[in-house]
Amino acid sequence: MMIRKTAKTAPATRSLTEREAAALTVRIRKAVDNVWALLLEAQEREAWKALRHATWEAYVKAEFAMSRRNSYRLLDLGRVVREIEDFVPHAAQITQRDAAAIKDDLPAVKAEIVARIDRGAEPAKAATDVIAEKRAAKDKAKVDHDRQREQSRAALPDAVKQHVTTRGVAKTKADGSNVETVDRVSELEERVRGLEADNASLKAENAKFADMWVQYQQGGFEAVIAGKDEEIRTLNARLIQESEDKAGWMKRAKGWQKRATDLGWSGDVVIPLDPRSSDDEVISLG
Structure with missing residues (x-):
């Protein structure tokens, strides 16, 4: 059985306009099923930027009263479903727990x-079956890890245990849960990608004005204007020269045509109808 990925599942890359972002946001608010699909589109097409929110977190909080943590869970679910549904119908039936179990091992x-x-x-x-097996394996690995950690902790001296407990409580109060920290890192990585894209766009835009910037540094706006005037003068001179060249070519062509006519040449073609007869047909091409 041949399985092919279809174009419909490819993520959109064009950023949303403000009107499109507003319409998509309304659809997300009204959605009952598959909110993850709309939310994923909003995230990938930067609806939060189009609606002038500072961050993705600010967008989901203001528009949907949704926490950053919950939004990233739904985004993970959306990415997993999009990948799996290319191969298997009804992939939308997988749960957030399923998505968490397989999101890091999708290939x-x-x-x-x-x-x-x-x-x-x-x-x-x-x-x-595959998702259930992956989830069971991940759950088992977590149980084994927790058991080994507890065994290691139980073997520690009492003073060390107390120190570890105190430090863990302090860290939780200062930084929040580990999951929230991971979510925060994901958000910051997303912001970095957005800033890198903006930076590349600005560099491309600035490259268009590189010459003007050099002129401005050398002599201010007067130098920029003078440079543009010189470009216009050069283009005008080129236009005049090419027009004169064309006129000269036409004049010489007509001169050669007249000279050929004076010498008895013409544009007529003589087609002999009968080699034994002097009656020929003359076709004028002029």
């Missing part, structure tokens, strides 16, 4: 689903 998950489908498994069952 392997997709490959395993496709492999099982190729071996004859029903697509929905293949997806359900």
